[in-house]
Amino acid sequence: MGTERGARRGARRRRGTRARALVAAVLAAGLAAGCTVSDGPRDDGRGSPRQSPAQSRETGPKGPPVLAVKIDNAPAARPQTGLDAADVVYVEQVEGGLSRLMAVYATRLPESVGPVRSARESDLELLRQFDRPVLAFSGAQGKLLPLIDRAPLEAVTPESAPGAFVRGTDRPAPYNLYLRPERLMDGPPGEAALTTGFRFGPPPADGRPEDEVTVRHPAARFTFTWSGDRDRWLVSTDGAPALTAGGERLAPATVVVQYVTVRRSEFRDFLGNNTPYTETVGSGEATVLRGGRVYEARWDRPAAQDGTAFTTEEGGRMNFARGQVWVVYVQTA
Template sequence: MTTVVMRHTARTRHAAPTAAVLAASLAVSLTAGCGHPDRDDNRAPQRSATPAPAPSVAAVGSPLAVKIDNVPAARPQSGLDAADVVYAEQVEGGLSRLMAVYATRLPQTVGPVRSARESDLELLGQFHRPMLAFSGAQRKLLPLIDNAPLRPEPAAEDPSAYFRAAGKAAPHNLYLRPAKLLPSAPGKAALTTGFSYGPAPSGGTPTASRTVGFPAARFTFTWSAQQHRWLVAMDGTPMKTTDGGARVAPATVVVQHVRIHDSRYHDVLGNPTPYTETVGSGKAEVLRDGRSFAASWSRPMATDGTTFRATNGGRMNFADGQVWVVLAPAR
């Protein structure tokens, strides 16, 4: 499939395309691929020459999404504790990468920042013109990022917002200063995820710990009654941040079972690039308040949020606070 992309070199911020343009862009993305998870590709997308009309939902606000490295050499990360939502996704070689979404609070630094993936465009379609911070992307993905209804902010295009930190080797040492991209946090209204917050449903199974695995990565969530949070461990090691060494501890953890399949592209080592489908429906498991709840998820279109329902058909409410969504392979 051949995609004709209009480009220019001036730095502009344009309005989001319509839902029809989004659907077409995401459909085309099925034919693209990405680079190796341990190799930066700092090639930046360029903006479309013809802005689309501004949507009427501009008052919603635009959140900041940051692609965050999650291999051992990248840990501990910075700024994860300030995110409203953290998505864990599978990348090449069965490894994992994180996407942290910020709407109510902006940390001083976030990182290490890494490259974007094809699946990110579909996942971010549920937000209004999200700003995507990433280190770069594979060449074939650049036109798709350019045409997607988001505001790309790669490191190569805005170097003043990024810096290389001491103590870690490249490419695991690139960090973002969010204040250089946004003057302030857009607010809770920017979280157009479809999530519902409130009291837990009846039932559920008391759960002390839950482990979710990718082929080469393992997340463990352990309930802390004292903190009333789920303490995250990565590959058996407690996950902490550089911000005071605090444990990463979401209030709600969602294990969303999704279809993950190989795209038609491979990285430089020959590993297939996974594509994670977040539009559709399937089973889910929700951890909150020390209990596990069976649930289902539904997202009919890329422009929709994701709705979670309990087994009785009612909305599956999340606890107030940070939400982790692990996009796990469907069983």
Template sequence: MAAVGLAACTDSGSEQEPAPTQQTQGVSPFTGLRAAPGPVLAVKIDNVPPARPHTGLGAADIVYVEQVEGGQTRMLAVLSSRLPAELGPVRSARESDLELLAQFGRPALAYSGAQSKLRPLITAAPLYALPPGEAPGAYFRGSDRPAPHNLYVRPGRLLAEAPRAEKASDIGFRFGSAPEGGRNAAEETVRYPAARFSFNWSPGVKRWLVSMDGTAASTTDGGRSSAATVVIQHVTVRTSQFQDRSGSVSPYTESVGSGTALVLRDGKAYDARWSRNGKESGTEFTTPSGDRLNFARGPVWVLLTGR
């Protein structure tokens, strides 16, 4: 494998709990774990079967899953607490990414490119857009799989091209004790038109182990993919004004608004509500009674899926 990540980028559940809330100095607002404040880097990740296993994904604070053409999915990995040596495979951006990323202030975005009509919107968005043409020294092609599933980014080099990228700040997540209630949940599955994600609770590592299309998901540099909290967020997925190269219409995932969600933590599933008032606002998750719903400390996976 041409892309080799840092040994520190594991998916284990061994992190020590920090001070009580993510507002404490030195605690990540994305994971609730101790972390030095760092700039936000978002990377668009390929997720069709030929793109797996991924590299560096275990270093992400947040992993968003979004629907793309043909009912397949891509991921948007958000990093700030730590960086892998390499991350990928990297693929092209979509219009939905711009709305989703606006809550992070002005982050850096790594992506392989975009449809020509979308490029002006990316240029106008509040982010540092850094495809290979803008930061050629930060990308490389691996030799273990065919293009287009072999493009990787070196996050450290990419962030050097965006020295003013905004540091991690509050996007609405809260971390702490589990709410009352919930139901025992050993496994939950989320289905997209042409993709499937399953999350199995592991008491041993205190994480939700990720499977994709019925196969255990792993990374080349960190073992089994996992999350401390999984959010299944029911959103509106509609058609957009853009198409891919084959003429398929790109879906648009609306991340502003409100709706229902299912939050998985500590081997239980909790019914929830989500609300995001505007593009610059974070997303709040609450219990049915209206109290803020705490996440478990650690990486968060958010699956944006149609109602």
């Protein structure tokens, strides 16, 4: 059995080496073209990196990184492609009170993901929980590019990796840019790369039954409707069913409504609208949806290098259901 485990570890290291080599080749091409990529310091001014109390990063040889993709959620961008394959979908508020998505892939890579859109300052703090993640995005405003360059992540854009992106013909730009993950990474990094702090297991004993929960941003809303047949929460966006490219409902196993501070940043879009900054380091309240029930919870992320731990109101462990997790960031009242 020890020999089998050693063989599996060796295979994982070889896969990780190939994935890192592919990403390095893409980034080298980006540097040659003068594009913005990152190779900056790991310290963010909060002190030395800390291990997450919920899920620590492994020491020794590094495995391949997770893939994070910024995805548009404007009406013209729907239905999106590849969202159903994500392990985690983060919902962020952007300019004008609208929403944008960040999909994180570790256990499988879809054939295509998109429409891919631009990065925001909040993404850099959110992604610090992972070890040098690959962030695929369409671009960013000029003043943000130096921050992306210094962040401990691998930035991939159509300029730095033109072979990994394609333009669809069924929609106008900017809603037709798609990433082909298999052209960027050798394969999925595996569940161990998901250093989110999430824990999976049986639900707490309490919780109230609930069939439907609606979450609102200033100019967007999400409704999660429980389906006992699918044992999942069916997603609706702005009153319409949220679908996959194949016409199926998006249906996470767990939904987290995380109440955070959303403040003004120093950046604006081309129309002059201020870009909100979502603070994901700190602590606060959350509502967890799983199994047709709603649980009041607390969240805690002491530093950017940590994952986010969730506990019950009594301080017990808050487990999630196995399957896709959606995290919707909402302004604290």
